[in-house]
Amino acid sequence: MIKGKIIDHTSLIIMIFSYIIIWMLKTSFPEYSQMLTLLLYYIAIAQAYNIFLGMTGYVDFGYVSYFGLGLYGMALGVSYASQNNLSSSEAIILGMILSVILAGSVAGVVGGIALRLRGAFFAIATIGLSQALRYLIEGAKIWGGAEGIIIAKDLRKLFGEEGFSYATIILPDTGIFILAVATGIIMYLIRISRLGYGLLAIKEDEDAAKVFGVNTTLYKFVAFIISAVLTSLVGSMWTLKVTAIYPPESFNITFSVEFIVIVMLGGGGTVLGPLIGASIYSLSKYYLGVYLPGLQLTVFSIILLLIVLLFRQGIVGELRSFLYKHEIVRKIIR
Amino acid sequence: MHLLEVNNVTKRFGGITALKNVSLYIDSGEKIAIIGPNGSGKTTLFNVINGVYIPEDGRIIYMGRDITKLSAHERAKLGIARAFQITRPFPGLSVRENVMIGALFGTLSEKINTREALKIADEMLKLVGLYNKRDELAIKLTGPERKLLELARALAMKPKILLLDEIVAGMPPAKVDEIVDLVKNVAERENIAVGVMVEHVIRAVIRFAERVYVLDRGEIVLSGKVEDVMRNPKLREIYLGTRFKGGV
Amino acid sequence: MDPGLIIFLFLQGLVLGSIYGIVAVGLSLIFGIARIINLSHGALIMWGAYTALTFFVGYNLSPLGSLFIAIVVGLSLGASIFYLVLRRLIGAHELTTLLATFALSIFLEEIARLNYGLDYRGFSWSLGVVKIFDYRLTYSSILAGVIALSTVIILTLFLYKTRIGSALRGVAQDPVGAYICGIDVNKIYALGIGIGFGLAMMSGVIITMYNPTGINPYLGAPYLLKSFVIVVLGGLGSIIGAYVGGIIFGLAEVVLFPLYDYLHFHSPMSMTLFTEFVILLILLLIRPYGLFRR
Numbered sequence A: 001m002i003k004g005k006i007i008d009h010t011s012l013i014i015m016i017f018s019y020i021i022i023w024m025l026k027t028s029f030p031e032y033s034q035m036l037t038l039l040l041y042y043i044a045i046a047q048a049y050n051i052f053l054g055m056t057g058y059v060d061f062g063y064v065s066y067f068g069l070g071l072y073g074m075a076l077g078v079s080y081a082s083q084n085n086l087s088s089s090e091a092i093i094l095g096m097i098l099s100v101i102l103a104g105s106v107a108g109v110v111g112g113i114a115l116r117l118r119g120a121f122f123a124i125a126t127i128g129l130s131q132a133l134r135y136l137i138e139g140a141k142i143w144g145g146a147e148g149i150i151i152a153k154d155l156r157k158l159f160g161e162e163g164f165s166y167a168t169i170i171l172p173d174t175g176i177f178i179l180a181v182a183t184g185i186i187m188y189l190i191r192i193s194r195l196g197y198g199l200l201a202i203k204e205d206e207d208a209a210k211v212f213g214v215n216t217t218l219y220k221f222v223a224f225i226i227s228a229v230l231t232s233l234v235g236s237m238w239t240l241k242v243t244a245i246y247p248p249e250s251f252n253i254t255f256s257v258e259f260i261v262i263v264m265l266g267g268g269g270t271v272l273g274p275l276i277g278a279s280i281y282s283l284s285k286y287y288l289g290v291y292l293p294g295l296q297l298t299v300f301s302i303i304l305l306l307i308v309l310l311f312r313q314g315i316v317g318e319l320r321s322f323l324y325k326h327e328i329v330r331k332i333i334r
Numbered sequence B: 001m002h003l004l005e006v007n008n009v010t011k012r013f014g015g016i017t018a019l020k021n022v023s024l025y026i027d028s029g030e031k032i033a034i035i036g037p038n039g040s041g042k043t044t045l046f047n048v049i050n051g052v053y054i055p056e057d058g059r060i061i062y063m064g065r066d067i068t069k070l071s072a073h074e075r076a077k078l079g080i081a082r083a084f085q086i087t088r089p090f091p092g093l094s095v096r097e098n099v100m101i102g103a104l105f106g107t108l109s110e111k112i113n114t115r116e117a118l119k120i121a122d123e124m125l126k127l128v129g130l131y132n133k134r135d136e137l138a139i140k141l142t143g144p145e146r147k148l149l150e151l152a153r154a155l156a157m158k159p160k161i162l163l164l165d166e167i168v169a170g171m172p173p174a175k176v177d178e179i180v181d182l183v184k185n186v187a188e189r190e191n192i193a194v195g196v197m198v199e200h201v202i203r204a205v206i207r208f209a210e211r212v213y214v215l216d217r218g219e220i221v222l223s224g225k226v227e228d229v230m231r232n233p234k235l236r237e238i239y240l241g242t243r244f245k246g247g248v
Numbered sequence C: 001m002d003p004g005l006i007i008f009l010f011l012q013g014l015v016l017g018s019i020y021g022i023v024a025v026g027l028s029l030i031f032g033i034a035r036i037i038n039l040s041h042g043a044l045i046m047w048g049a050y051t052a053l054t055f056f057v058g059y060n061l062s063p064l065g066s067l068f069i070a071i072v073v074g075l076s077l078g079a080s081i082f083y084l085v086l087r088r089l090i091g092a093h094e095l096t097t098l099l100a101t102f103a104l105s106i107f108l109e110e111i112a113r114l115n116y117g118l119d120y121r122g123f124s125w126s127l128g129v130v131k132i133f134d135y136r137l138t139y140s141s142i143l144a145g146v147i148a149l150s151t152v153i154i155l156t157l158f159l160y161k162t163r164i165g166s167a168l169r170g171v172a173q174d175p176v177g178a179y180i181c182g183i184d185v186n187k188i189y190a191l192g193i194g195i196g197f198g199l200a201m202m203s204g205v206i207i208t209m210y211n212p213t214g215i216n217p218y219l220g221a222p223y224l225l226k227s228f229v230i231v232v233l234g235g236l237g238s239i240i241g242a243y244v245g246g247i248i249f250g251l252a253e254v255v256l257f258p259l260y261d262y263l264h265f266h267s268p269m270s271m272t273l274f275t276e277f278v279i280l281l282i283l284l285l286i287r288p289y290g291l292f293r294r
Ligand SMILES: Nc1ncnc2c1ncn2[C@@H]1O[C@H](COP(=O)(O)OP(=O)(O)O)[C@@H](O)[C@H]1O
Pocket: B013, B016, B017, B018, B036, B037, B038, B039, B040, B041, B042, B043, B044, B045
């Protein structure tokens, strides 16, 4: 590192630069706009999940639940607003608040219970949670039960016919972009803070971390909540795009695995990992869908196996270990 | 008032009683040694003092406060630092980051930011002679270097009491002297009480300590001034009575 | 309440529980030996069911014959997967084996989907029914329960009475120690995972004996999810615990479902599943290492 300049922000600058490029591409090439939104969506979720999975090493297979609760929060907010003749901006704000409250409180309960478990037990507990939520909604017919919630009509009422594309494209796309930037910056700030060092210590050796003074219970909990809440906000924006949500999709474990794969692929705990992971993942998913329709999942499963076998620490993570001696690498890969 | 008091502590693992009614104390800035053959319970004693295990019986008083049931991280914040016998670096982090974590979560904890923690880390790394390895991943260090990293990380916590478990085991004599002097200097400068645990009775370490406790099969069998204990014939017995091969 | 119904539900619960038991035993065995949570267990069950279907429809082979085919195929598949993939992941972060077995699960499901399509398939294999008061239970489902029980007994005898069995248990307890004692640990892992895969595919066949309809590429998923609850109930890694857990679970299910129905819940099946997962969470909270341990 440069003398006198102790904290180096190279990785943050690269990250922000990448966001700007993606946004410029998105506005200049409308035909790729939706693909780039999908990319930003994956980046935002991967950065949010990175704060928990990447920093602590705890694998939450039920992570999709926080995204799902975000979906539900917005859907409930919008339908409530439309029934009670609130304004469109009130509807969106209400939806976001509900998303945060739902995800935050469920994450609080789960964090309090499951974070006491480690490894496989934690993974199983989180699977149990996402499934319990799904079947509760279906079985007790909460929030529309198995029929889900459809908000297209409500959005038309709130935003008007001519505002519908604003509500379902421009607004969520911008929201997702802002969230991608925000989650990235928050991840970076955590990474260079006391919280970040404490979390990394937990990931490396939880018992030793305790002995060196890290309040592991508190730190894991804080990371878990921040991560869940950020993901729920991405979910709340996604609702506006899909305009209809159903319990099986909202709590589908396959999505959790998708998020895990992206974080893993890039390299957990690194600032640029999610960006790289999300880019590779969403581009290959997009083009597999175009060129090998029907075979995406088969190819995905093989790629996933190869990643697990070849890149244990993710692409950025492997590079980091391999090239750590070089100052430039240490700067870029934080 | 003593800095740390261990009163009648008993710790069992299933059928094994690793510590039986152990009592000892250490004063502020004092240097003591705890010796005993392999398996006599030294590491367990440390684990009980710094909160890895909670004893079945007995109490641990630190600065006049009962900390028997306090969690490990709170004890660290109160100034109890530890270097592990089986070294436990955070392997995927750099040497510097390892030591920074000590500074960030030790007694200074909330009082310093990462910038200041980094300065402390560099100081400590210079002190133990690992400064030029600061940007290596900890996993790349050799065995003896890991021991030094343990020491630097513990010192970075700015502790009031430093527990060193077999810190010089397996090092050549010249290196042992060097580390003993180093610890002695820092401890005197910063008024840190030091407890060292050793299996083999290394003269240098015995000279370093003001008092010594001898642990055998979980019990304190001898204690007192170094010269007195060393002259006690019982000491030979303990070591000869075991598989211990070296001389006293 | 009608006493005939109670007896019938009890028997039905035992049969169902025995099937859940055999599913969970395979999962628990693989975890016990290799510390791997096999997320492809459900997909293997599904392939077992398709094996029964294919051989019944194509060669008129009864599911009893398919049992053996399923075991052999599962055993060889498990051993191959171990040598190809999992061997490199033993002792790594559990995330890697979870992802590897999840990838395998998607792969197996996709192959089934490409091969058989998404339609629900079935066949009719009947041995007649036994009347318990006014209620009917098929002989084939009773047979399914009995075969599951016998398999667990044979497996237990194998583990506790044979040399290979004790090598398996040795590796489960302490792989390093077993290695020092001269056991070829990799072979034992391969065998253990093979047996686990064989049991999974075999349970798929057994499931078709209980109910020969509704076979589709995603048939295994609910069984896998339920098995999580069951293995935690019985203590992850314990064979007998898993089977007993399965029985408890089966009995609970035949009570819960009618109960939620009686209480007029919108979807009693979903509520039953919900309750099961809540039980899982409570168990993990109070007894993470199983009901029967210490
Ligand atoms: N976690 C543990 N579980 C079971 N037994 C233990 C554990 N830790 C230590 N012991 C036992 O306690 C005794 C003392 O061990 P230890 O404190 O490591 O001795 P020393 O450090 O003096 O070599 C030994 O018999 C050891 O086997």
